[in-house]
Amino acid sequence: MVSTWVPDVSSDTPFSLANIPFGIISSPADPAPHAAIAIGVYALDLKLLSSHASFTDIFPVLKDHVGVFSKPTLNEFAALGRPVHREVRRAIQDLLSAETSHPEVLKDNAGLRETALLHRRTVKMHLPMSIGDYTDFYAGFHHAYAVGAMFRGPQTALQPNYTHLPVGYHGRSSSIVVSGTPITRPLGQIIIDPTAEPKQPTTAPTRRLDIELELGCFIATPNKMGSSIKVTDADDHIFGYVLLNDWSARDIQTWEYVPLGPFNGKNFATTISPWVVLADALEPFRTKGIDNWTPLQGYLNEGKEESVFDIELQIDLQTPQGDATTICTTSSKYLIWSFPQMIAHHSLGGCPMRTGDLLGSGTISGPSMREKGSFLELSEGGKKDIMLYGMDVRRFLKDGDTVIIRGTCGSPGARVGFGECLGRVLGAAPL
Amino acid sequence: MVSTWVPDVSSDTPFSLANIPFGIISSPADPAPHAAIAIGVYALDLKLLSSHASFTDIFPVLKDHVGVFSKPTLNEFAALGRPVHREVRRAIQDLLSAETSHPEVLKDNAGLRETALLHRRTVKMHLPMSIGDYTDFYAGFHHAYAVGAMFRGPQTALQPNYTHLPVGYHGRSSSIVVSGTPITRPLGQIIIDPTAEPKQPTTAPTRRLDIELELGCFIATPNKMGSSIKVTDADDHIFGYVLLNDWSARDIQTWEYVPLGPFNGKNFATTISPWVVLADALEPFRTKGIDNWTPLQGYLNEGKEESVFDIELQIDLQTPQGDATTICTTSSKYLIWSFPQMIAHHSLGGCPMRTGDLLGSGTISGPSMREKGSFLELSEGGKKDIMLYGMDVRRFLKDGDTVIIRGTCGSPGARVGFGECLGRVLGAAPL
Ligand SMILES: [Ca+2]
Ligand SMILES: [Ca+2]
Ligand SMILES: [Mg+2]
Ligand SMILES: [Mg+2]
Ligand code: NI
Numbered sequence: 001m002v003s004t005w006v007p008d009v010s011s012d013t014p015f016s017l018a019n020i021p022f023g024i025i026s027s028p029a030d031p032a033p034h035a036a037i038a039i040g041v042y043a044l045d046l047k048l049l050s051s052h053a054s055f056t057d058i059f060p061v062l063k064d065h066v067g068v069f070s071k072p073t074l075n076e077f078a079a080l081g082r083p084v085h086r087e088v089r090r091a092i093q094d095l096l097s098a099e100t101s102h103p104e105v106l107k108d109n110a111g112l113r114e115t116a117l118l119h120r121r122t123v124k125m126h127l128p129m130s131i132g133d134y135t136d137f138y139a140g141f142h143h144a145y146a147v148g149a150m151f152r153g154p155q156t157a158l159q160p161n162y163t164h165l166p167v168g169y170h171g172r173s174s175s176i177v178v179s180g181t182p183i184t185r186p187l188g189q190i191i192i193d194p195t196a197e198p199k200q201p202t203t204a205p206t207r208r209l210d211i212e213l214e215l216g217c218f219i220a221t222p223n224k225m226g227s228s229i230k231v232t233d234a235d236d237h238i239f240g241y242v243l244l245n246d247w248s249a250r251d252i253q254t255w256e257y258v259p260l261g262p263f264n265g266k267n268f269a270t271t272i273s274p275w276v277v278l279a280d281a282l283e284p285f286r287t288k289g290i291d292n293w294t295p296l297q298g299y300l301n302e303g304k305e306e307s308v309f310d311i312e313l314q315i316d317l318q319t320p321q322g323d324a325t326t327i328c329t330t331s332s333k334y335l336i337w338s339f340p341q342m343i344a345h346h347s348l349g350g351c352p353m354r355t356g357d358l359l360g361s362g363t364i365s366g367p368s369m370r371e372k373g374s375f376l377e378l379s380e381g382g383k384k385d386i387m388l389y390g391m392d393v394r395r396f397l398k399d400g401d402t403v404i405i406r407g408t409c410g411s412p413g414a415r416v417g418f419g420e421c422l423g424r425v426l427g428a429a430p431l
Numbered sequence: 432m433v434s435t436w437v438p439d440v441s442s443d444t445p446f447s448l449a450n451i452p453f454g455i456i457s458s459p460a461d462p463a464p465h466a467a468i469a470i471g472v473y474a475l476d477l478k479l480l481s482s483h484a485s486f487t488d489i490f491p492v493l494k495d496h497v498g499v500f501s502k503p504t505l506n507e508f509a510a511l512g513r514p515v516h517r518e519v520r521r522a523i524q525d526l527l528s529a530e531t532s533h534p535e536v537l538k539d540n541a542g543l544r545e546t547a548l549l550h551r552r553t554v555k556m557h558l559p560m561s562i563g564d565y566t567d568f569y570a571g572f573h574h575a576y577a578v579g580a581m582f583r584g585p586q587t588a589l590q591p592n593y594t595h596l597p598v599g600y601h602g603r604s605s606s607i608v609v610s611g612t613p614i615t616r617p618l619g620q621i622i623i624d625p626t627a628e629p630k631q632p633t634t635a636p637t638r639r640l641d642i643e644l645e646l647g648c649f650i651a652t653p654n655k656m657g658s659s660i661k662v663t664d665a666d667d668h669i670f671g672y673v674l675l676n677d678w679s680a681r682d683i684q685t686w687e688y689v690p691l692g693p694f695n696g697k698n699f700a701t702t703i704s705p706w707v708v709l710a711d712a713l714e715p716f717r718t719k720g721i722d723n724w725t726p727l728q729g730y731l732n733e734g735k736e737e738s739v740f741d742i743e744l745q746i747d748l749q750t751p752q753g754d755a756t757t758i759c760t761t762s763s764k765y766l767i768w769s770f771p772q773m774i775a776h777h778s779l780g781g782c783p784m785r786t787g788d789l790l791g792s793g794t795i796s797g798p799s800m801r802e803k804g805s806f807l808e809l810s811e812g813g814k815k816d817i818m819l820y821g822m823d824v825r826r827f828l829k830d831g832d833t834v835i836i837r838g839t840c841g842s843p844g845a846r847v848g849f850g851e852c853l854g855r856v857l858g859a860a861p862l
């Protein structure tokens with residue numbers, strides 16, 4: 001990998017020259033949210049960059065879209081399509097590389113460098129996209145199996161439809177927040193005594209506040225209502241990826257979800273990491289997902305094996321006392337359905353995907369107990385303590401706990417990662 | 432009721448002076464979508480009206496929002512809150528009444544009258560709101576009971592949670608369309624032989640295309656994430672109501688919906704009527720809903736009985752041959768949960784409601800067989816023919832069928848209604 005002239009880019013940064021993820025920042029100098037990319041400890045302000053006289057020389061594909069990086073979301077850029085994202089990422093990689101063909105623009109331009117290359121400490125991150133619809137799938141095989149076995153036993157752990165189609169449900173887009181946003185413990189109806197009949201709910205703060213470690217995928221280009229996206233074309237409709245924490249209240253969910261699915265148990269908050277890693281940046285990390293032994297319907301047949309990514313994922317829990325424990329390390333390869341398959345299925349009946357729509361993978365867990373992406377699994381249904389540094393334990397989250405998800409691919413000096421997907425739990429509102 | 436000077440306002444129009452519903456139109460003279468109200472056979476162009484010199488005299492509450500009716504959706508107007516909607520509706524009623532206090536503005540102003548009072552035949556209707564999130568509830572008691580009894584028998588027809596909380600699920604906002612938009616029959620995975628084990632799906636056009644007659648409710652003003660809307664305050668957060676047809680593919684839904692709820696069986700299309708009937712316009716038609724014998728959690732306790740509306744609802748089916756049959760007449764009073772209860776429950780855990788969010792009531796059916804709001808019920812699970820004019824029959828919808836839902840309140844000369852919620856079924860796309 002070529003190296004960058006940008007200072008302080010450590011070999012361990014998730015934001016190497018091989019990455020170039022896009023986000024929405026605001027800064028003291030420009031408080032209106034606008035586009036940037038991350039490189040090392042810096043954000044490169046693309047709105048400022050696009051004011052440079054040579055901008056359309058360096059980014060000829062943007063010559064009719066010069067204002068695209070001044071918008072408060074990345075939707076307009078995403079809508080330009082994957083070939084444009086590819087060109088723009090390549091041109092930025094060139095601008096930032098030690099042997100750039102345009103040193104005069106940024107590398108040797110102290111004025112622009114000082115205003116446009118902002119330490120990320122000094123910028124505020126915003127939601128990168130305006131999200132019209134959010135769909136959460138259930139493609140994490142080991143999670144679906146473990147949770148199914150917990151509630152129904154190993155023989156019928158997976159529902160009959162599970163290997164035939166990517167099971168998913170519509171989520172709530174209004175409560176998707178960017179990493180760092182505090183999460184208020186939800187109130188809800190819960191059943192204190194599950195053995196009592198008839199069931200008697202109580203309205204109270206959830207006692208089983210959980211997380212779900214997921215990968216999120218943003219849609220770039222739409223399909224027309226009434227037509228579908230072919231599985232072999234679906235990759236072209238993808239903008240990029242983020243880490244996603246699908247906060248879940250297990251006790252609320254258990255009482256409400258039959259027959260129409262999760263509702264208040266999920267819709268109080270979903271956190272995403274702020275930097276969108278472009279689809280192209282993850283291409284080198286393709287791998288085979290979980291083998292599906294069921295003959296697939298034609299519309300789900302990808303005709304290739306390497307359809308998921310091997311991203312090393314990790315969950316850290318930090319207690320109010322400040323002790324941090326890594327409670328899970330796993331990989332995004334443990335999916336039985338790829339995002340192209342999810343997109344092909346979602347649009348099969350003609351449902352329109354729109355620019356900025358977000359798809360969640362479903363909870364990602366590996367086969368071993370160190371690789372579980374939810375407290376529900378880590379505590380075996382709330383029955384076992386999870387051991388933490390500081391002589392503390394958890395079965396579910398306590399007020400003041402902070403959850404940090406990280407994800408990274410590649411080797412030192414050329415890492416492609418997501419940064420943090422972080423949320424701290426606040427006590428419930430008064431009833 | 433006072434009368435209007437507007438010509439050709441028949442005593443049977445749903446758009447009497449007592450109504451004044453808001454919508455988004457475009458016209459040959461002004462093809463950019465903008466706001467209007469409906470009166471008799473006319474649409475009054477509010478964008479043109481707001482260009483009149485006296486506009487802020489007549490609508491003092493809009494003096495800082497003169498451009499609000501030039502926007503392509505009603506969201507900005509909705510966000511101004513219910514007291515503003517009330518004042519604006521009253522001022523329009525005055526402008527249009529025979530004894531208007533401002534005859535010079537419209538009644539005696541031939542120039543503006545001719546350009547602003549447009550025959551509705553000549554305008555195109557658009558989606559009235561930008562809909563961030565759409566939630567579909569299940570509050571139609573007789574529907575929930577009938578469908579539950581069909582699948583589980585009468586003893587366990589209602590799930591244990593049904594009378595404790597307004598059951599609902601997140602719907603798909605991208606496929607909500609305005610009345611008149613054609614509906615393509617969806618492809619999906621269906622089980623041709625339900626007795627075979629293991630289950631073997633086939634990818635094919637749905638054979639059980641159905642409708643669900645519902646009332647839709649638009650949110651005017653938001654709550655902050657992490658806080659909830661009290662049931663007694665919820666009416667103030669409501670903008671208005673539309674008729675809603677939740678098109679459903681029963682065979683797709685049956686195979687997919689366990690454990691996470693309806694997905695492709697619902698997300699291909701939802702049709703709404705174009706004119707938003709303001710919350711105030713329905714106030715005179717309040718009535719008591721279905722009695723709930725279960726003691727309610729405090730946050731659902733409204734402290735009043737008349738919390739739903741008695742809207743006469745009707746479904747007409749028109750065959751490709753042109754024969755129309757009224758297959759259902761029912762009332763929106765058959766709800767066991769009111770919209771304020773749905774809003775209080777939806778926001779209990781802190782989920783933010785946003786301006787323009789849409790809530791569906793769930794299918795509305797009455798107790799008798801003439802009052803069923805879905806083919807599933809009308810055909811008793813697809814086992815009985817529904818008799819139609821033209822010697823035709825249906826169990827579910829055929830290609831070329833047109834479904835028209837209508838809803839109206841009040842007596843001749845002062846009717847408050849919705850107009851048509853119409854959709855015609857097109858054949859499935861090739862696989
Ligand atoms: Ca999830
Ligand atoms: Ca429905
Ligand atoms: Mg969540
Ligand atoms: Mg539908
Ligand atoms: Ni005056």
